[in-house]
Amino acid sequence: MKPIVFTNVRIFDGTGRGLFPGQVRVAANRIDAVAEGGERIEPAGADIIDGCGMTLMPGMVEGHAHLTWPSSVERIVNTMRLPLEEHLLVTAQNARITLDHGFTSAYSAGSLGERFEVALRDMIDAGYLPGPRLRASSLEKGAEGVMGVPAGHDPTHDRDIAGLREYVKAMAELGVDSIKFLMSSDEGFAPGGAQVLMYSEDEAQAIGEAARDADVWLACHAQAAEAVKRAVRAGFRSIYHCTYADEEALDLLESKKHEIFVAPAPGLLYARVHEAQAFGIGRREAERMGAVSGLELMQTVYPEMKKRGIRVLPGGDYGFAFNPNGENARDLVHFVERLGFSPLEAIAAATRHGGELMGRGDQLGQIRAGFLADLLLVDGDPTVDVAILQDAKRLRVIMKDGEMFKGP
Numbered sequence: 357m358k359p360i361v362f363t364n365v366r367i368f369d370g371t372g373r374g375l376f377p378g379q380v381r382v383a384a385n386r387i388d389a390v391a392e393g394g395e396r397i398e399p400a401g402a403d404i405i406d407g408c409g410m411t412l413m414p415g416m417v418e419g420h421a422h423l424t425w426p427s428s429v430e431r432i433v434n435t436m437r438l439p440l441e442e443h444l445l446v447t448a449q450n451a452r453i454t455l456d457h458g459f460t461s462a463y464s465a466g467s468l469g470e471r472f473e474v475a476l477r478d479m480i481d482a483g484y485l486p487g488p489r490l491r492a493s494s495l496e497k498g499a500e501g502v503m504g505v506p507a508g509h510d511p512t513h514d515r516d517i518a519g520l521r522e523y524v525k526a527m528a529e530l531g532v533d534s535i536k537f538l539m540s541s542d543e544g545f546a547p548g549g550a551q552v553l554m555y556s557e558d559e560a561q562a563i564g565e566a567a568r569d570a571d572v573w574l575a576c577h578a579q580a581a582e583a584v585k586r587a588v589r590a591g592f593r594s595i596y597h598c599t600y601a602d603e604e605a606l607d608l609l610e611s612k613k614h615e616i617f618v619a620p621a622p623g624l625l626y627a628r629v630h631e632a633q634a635f636g637i638g639r640r641e642a643e644r645m646g647a648v649s650g651l652e653l654m655q656t657v658y659p660e661m662k663k664r665g666i667r668v669l670p671g672g673d674y675g676f677a678f679n680p681n682g683e684n685a686r687d688l689v690h691f692v693e694r695l696g697f698s699p700l701e702a703i704a705a706a707t708r709h710g711g712e713l714m715g716r717g718d719q720l721g722q723i724r725a726g727f728l729a730d731l732l733l734v735d736g737d738p739t740v741d742v743a744i745l746q747d748a749k750r751l752r753v754i755m756k757d758g759e760m761f762k763g764p
């Protein structure tokens with residue numbers, strides 16, 4: 357395959373630095389040269405893509421993906437339960453839709469099928485199915501059945517220390533990259549649920565030790581302040597929501613800010629408050645589910661996290677009928693309008709920090725020589741208006757691993 361040179365582009369390199377004019381060459385699956393300003397890359401022997409002044413940026417990373425949650429922008433499925441065969445197929449469809457919308461990587465925050473994501477990840481990596489690079493998750497564990505896990509695919513772990521250890525080991529052997537636990541329940545499951553702790557300190561510690569032994573990552577849903585603290589102390593790597601984090605929880609998160617990631621998933625709460633009427637969730641229901649107060653709390657907690665240098669990632673909880681897969685880039689608007697991020701900071705979170713979340717910060721999420729060629733050519737300037745990233749028509753090129761998923 358010939359090298360490809362993008363000329364006449366303005367580059368967002370993922371670091372948070374503003375756009376600069378330049379050229380980028382891709383050889384095989386890597387970016388092998390980046391030229392700035394007046395520098396030129398030798399065009400001989402390469403295919404040239406004239407970017408006409410458009411923005412070239414790293415592919416985005418969905419930091420809290422649920423590809424098994426059925427609904428997408430192509431297809432509303434107003435249930436979490438499907439027959440297994442349909443469920444696996446709709447999951448593969450959602451992977452392709454996620455890539456269609458500019459996400460070249462996705463870090464799963466929990467699956468509704470035990471081996472769905474392991475199988476899907478391997479099919480994508482082998483080139484048999486289109487989709488983002490995937491960090492595959494186990495089922496979400498917590499109160500059994502609470503997430504609508506299909507019957508027969510809800511293997512329960514024993515609620516004792518030995519059972520938890522055994523579960524972590526078994527999931528690692530299954531090939532998941534990340535094991536998801538519900539450290540707290542949620543207002544969306546039951547009123548007052550956010551303050552219900554699902555695992556004791558001892559149980560959390562045992563989970564953490566077992567995960568370190570098995571060399572597998574841990575992710576969790578954690579709403580209550582104490583759930584966040586238990587997760588940090590136990591060595592959880594991805595901690596989602598953190599809506600009720602108090603000062604001590606923020607201090608703990610900050611003390612491990614080079615190891616951990618958080619993802620608030622504001623899109624779900626926003627959709628519940630403003631857009632879920634047609635699905636039976638009016639204002640009163642949204643209030644009952646804690647979506648109104650949750651959004652307000654996030655607007656205090658997350659600017660503070662950003663100030664402390666904690667890595668906050670966009671994305672999360674897309675896959676509901678009123679918050680479908682494919683709309684994920686909308687989170688960047690929420691980050692800018694509600695969580696105190698500048699557009700540059702929001703896009704850097706979705707790219708450079710996303711690469712770090714994927715465990716490949718040294719080669720993913722930036723436009724730099726030697727990095728993997730996951731690139732978007734965007735018609736317009738997302739560093740002025742992040743909302744344009746939601747418009748798939750503006751994504752003129754979607755390249756993943758040096759391959760043109762969508763051509764110019």
Ligand SMILES: [Zn+2]
Nearest residue numbers: 420465672673
């Ligand atoms: Zn989630």
